[in-house]
Amino acid sequence: xxxxxxxxxxxxxxxxxxxxxxxxxxxxxxxxxxxxxxxxxxxxxxxxxxxxxxxxxxxxxxxxxxxxxxxxxxxxxxxxxxxxxxxxxxxxxxxxxxxxxxxxxxxxxxxxxxxxxxxxxxxxxxxxxxxxxxxxxxxxxxxxxxxxxxxxxxxxxxxxxxxxxxxxxxxxxxxxxxxxxxxxxxxxxxxxxxxxxxxxxxxxxxxxxxxxxxxxxxxxxxxxxxxxxxxxxxxxxxxxxxxxxxxxxxxxxxxxxxxxxxxxxxxxxxxxxxxxxxxxxxxxxxxxxxxxxxxxxxxxxxxxxxxxxxxxxxxxxxxxxxxxxxxxxxxxxxxxxxxxxxxxxxxxxxxxxxxxxxxxxxxxxxxxxxxxxxxxxxxxxxxxxxxxxxxxxxxxxxxxxxxxxxxxxxxxxxxxxxxxxxxxxxxxxxxxxxxxxxxxxxxxxxxxxxxxxxxxxxxxxxxxxxxxxxxxxxxxxxxxxxxxxxxxxxxxxxxxxxxxxxxxxxxxxxxxxxxxxxxxxxxxxxxxxxxxxxxxxxxxxxxxxxxxxxxxxxxxxxxxxxxxxxxxxxxxxxxxxxxxxxxxxxxxxxxxxxxxxxxxxxxxxxxxxxxxxxxxxxxxxxxxxxxxxxxxxxxxxxxxxxxxxxxxx
Ligand code: ZN
Numbered sequence: 001x002x003x004x005x006x007x008x009x010x011x012x013x014x015x016x017x018x019x020x021x022x023x024x025x026x027x028x029x030x031x032x033x034x035x036x037x038x039x040x041x042x043x044x045x046x047x048x049x050x051x052x053x054x055x056x057x058x059x060x061x062x063x064x065x066x067x068x069x070x071x072x073x074x075x076x077x078x079x080x081x082x083x084x085x086x087x088x089x090x091x092x093x094x095x096x097x098x099x100x101x102x103x104x105x106x107x108x109x110x111x112x113x114x115x116x117x118x119x120x121x122x123x124x125x126x127x128x129x130x131x132x133x134x135x136x137x138x139x140x141x142x143x144x145x146x147x148x149x150x151x152x153x154x155x156x157x158x159x160x161x162x163x164x165x166x167x168x169x170x171x172x173x174x175x176x177x178x179x180x181x182x183x184x185x186x187x188x189x190x191x192x193x194x195x196x197x198x199x200x201x202x203x204x205x206x207x208x209x210x211x212x213x214x215x216x217x218x219x220x221x222x223x224x225x226x227x228x229x230x231x232x233x234x235x236x237x238x239x240x241x242x243x244x245x246x247x248x249x250x251x252x253x254x255x256x257x258x259x260x261x262x263x264x265x266x267x268x269x270x271x272x273x274x275x276x277x278x279x280x281x282x283x284x285x286x287x288x289x290x291x292x293x294x295x296x297x298x299x300x301x302x303x304x305x306x307x308x309x310x311x312x313x314x315x316x317x318x319x320x321x322x323x324x325x326x327x328x329x330x331x332x333x334x335x336x337x338x339x340x341x342x343x344x345x346x347x348x349x350x351x352x353x354x355x356x357x358x359x360x361x362x363x364x365x366x367x368x369x370x371x372x373x374x375x376x377x378x379x380x381x382x383x384x385x386x387x388x389x390x391x392x393x394x395x396x397x398x399x400x401x402x403x404x405x406x407x408x409x410x411x412x413x414x415x416x417x418x419x420x421x422x423x424x425x426x427x428x429x430x431x432x433x434x435x436x437x438x439x440x441x442x443x444x445x446x447x448x449x450x451x452x453x454x455x456x457x458x459x460x461x462x463x464x465x466x467x468x469x470x471x472x473x474x475x476x477x478x479x480x481x482x483x484x485x486x487x488x489x490x491x492x493x494x495x496x497x498x499x500x501x502x503x504x505x506x507x508x509x510x511x512x513x514x515x516x517x518x519x520x521x522x523x524x525x526x527x528x529x530x531x532x533x534x535x536x537x538x539x540x541x542x543x544x545x546x547x548x549x550x551x552x553x554x555x556x557x558x559x560x561x562x563x564x565x566x567x568x569x570x571x572x573x574x575x576x577x578x579x580x581x582x583x584x585x586x587x588x589x590x591x592x593x594x595x596x597x598x599x600x601x602x603x604x605x606x607x608x609x610x611x612x613x614x615x616x617x618x619x620x621x622x623x624x625x626x627x628x629x630x631x632x633x634x635x636x637x638x639x640x641x642x643x644x645x646x647x648x649x
């Protein structure tokens with residue numbers, strides 16, 4: 001099987017398998033099929049959320065791609081196609097990870113010539129005149145000062161004014177913070193996730209109003225389709241799941257965040273159903289203020305065999321909580337319902353496509369997690385695809401100095417990686433509690449980074465606990481040391497391959513990995529715990545003392561949990577600003593050069609398999625799965641069949 005099906009710029013497109021799909025019952029397959037359709041119907045939403053002209057840009061580029069009578073053998077055409085592939089990958093005009101706007105490698109004149117050879121009737125006609133559309137799109141693509149960044153979290157500037165995301169319009173950061181600050185009632189122990197499912201704008205009179213994303217509201221054209229497929233899904237679901245889907249439908253229809261909480265509680269309680277799904281406005285990374293959620297969907301079913309591993313972890317969740325280095329005030333006295341499983345993804349959509357997480361822990365609401373627990377998943381058919389695509393690409397030979405480290409990584413890398421994800425999702429995010437009076441949004445723009453830091457530290461601390469061997473989760477400490485070496489090498493060095501020279505680290509997960517690694521480097525300096533070693537003119541990161549490194553992870557975990565529990569903004573800010581952002585330029589240049597020599601694209605994403613119902617006498621008798629998808633073909637197919645929003649929303 002060929003795992004890599006397309007490569008462009010800094011991206012490789014992989015495909016993933018869905019092993020075990022054939023073993024599902026007809027009802028389960030049918031349920032997956034309907035949920036998949038519901039997932040694909042939301043694709044336009046994430047484009048519009050990422051930037052309010054993204055749909056205009058995508059549709060204009062697609063019109064040219066499909067209809068221009070242009071010479072397709074030129075360098076400029078290739079540059080045009082590359083730009084379009086990047087827009088598809090990022091669900092918009094900004095890089096999915098760095099948040100920077102793409103720079104076209106074709107000229108404005110060339111773009112004009114393409115517009116001239118594309119029939120006018122093929123462009124979107126719901127944006128105003130053709131002239132307006134074209135001039136707007138050109139400005140967006142070529143004017144580098146226009147919408148340069150999707151999410152800007154630089155301290156001291158108005159983060160809303162300087163971010164191109166489409167969650168606010170005409171609203172200053174101070175106004176938005178005041179608006180949601182006033183909404184939060186400190187006495188309310190079960191607050192809804194204020195602002196989660198709406199765009200905040202102003203009326204003509206200057207009053208702040210939320211445009212809700214619901215049936216009859218903003219994005220209704222897509223949400224109605226989603227609801228239509230969910231209704232079909234409800235008919236083939238088991239009774240528990242039927243009620244869950246109906247609660248979700250009710251939320252989509254009303255936009256009532258209390259309904260979302262009701263749905264989330266039912267969803268988190270359902271640990272029996274083999275098929276499961278996420279569908280909605282879930283993660284808040286795309287909003288610099290962390291209120292508004294991007295739309296995403298993931299449909300999946302449990303990998304029964306691999307789930308034995310996570311079951312052991314969740315059954316021991318209380319033990320881990322009790323023995324963590326965190327201050328006892330900030331530990332959960334009673335860890336509730338941490339359910340963990342390994343899943344097989346059947347479809348990725350919205351903000352999970354084509355780039356996707358490898359683990360998810362939901363719901364995000366703090367009080368629901370505390371009262372009802374959380375559901376945590378490791379998506380193993382995705383990590384398997386990564387691993388298969390990376391085999392023999394020369395990365396370890398280039399960046400890992402000591403043969404013993406390389407050997408450990410070759411042997412245990414995959415196991416340690418999956419286990420890290422299990423621990424991060426299942427225990428890390430689920431652990432700890434807030435101090436009385438802390439609301440949970442005090443850390444503001446540093447909240448996402450510090451939350452990831454906390455979860456990673458929990459995983460790093462425990463992966464090297466003797467309990468891991470005792471529970472038979474790892475065969476020996478070598479698996480943990482493989483993870484330690486890999487983690488700090490990545491955090492201090494190799495992840496910089498994903499950042500452009502001269503730029504800071506922006507993305508929350510990257511900042512967290514850098515923060516942890518650099519903090520431990522700094523605080524372990526006296527004992528030479530982590531060393532930057534130079535050999536043959538190349539820099540390597542070497543861990544000299546694994547046990548001491550574990551202690552450092554524990555110390556930092558204690559402090560980060562305190563920061564979260566107390567909502568200590570200043571301390572959180574200091575940690576992130578000191579260790580998580582600024583890059584050593586010389587080392588950065590070296591990493592980029594060595595990486596370029598390997599020819600490995602630093603980012604990957606996926607195409608989905610295709611599902612088609614087999615009909616007999618008007619009834620579905622089976623669902624067939626096929627993997628023949630091509631990246632461009634799939635993107636165009638989705639644009640043709642699952643595009644429901646107007647170009648201007
Ligand atoms: Zn996480």
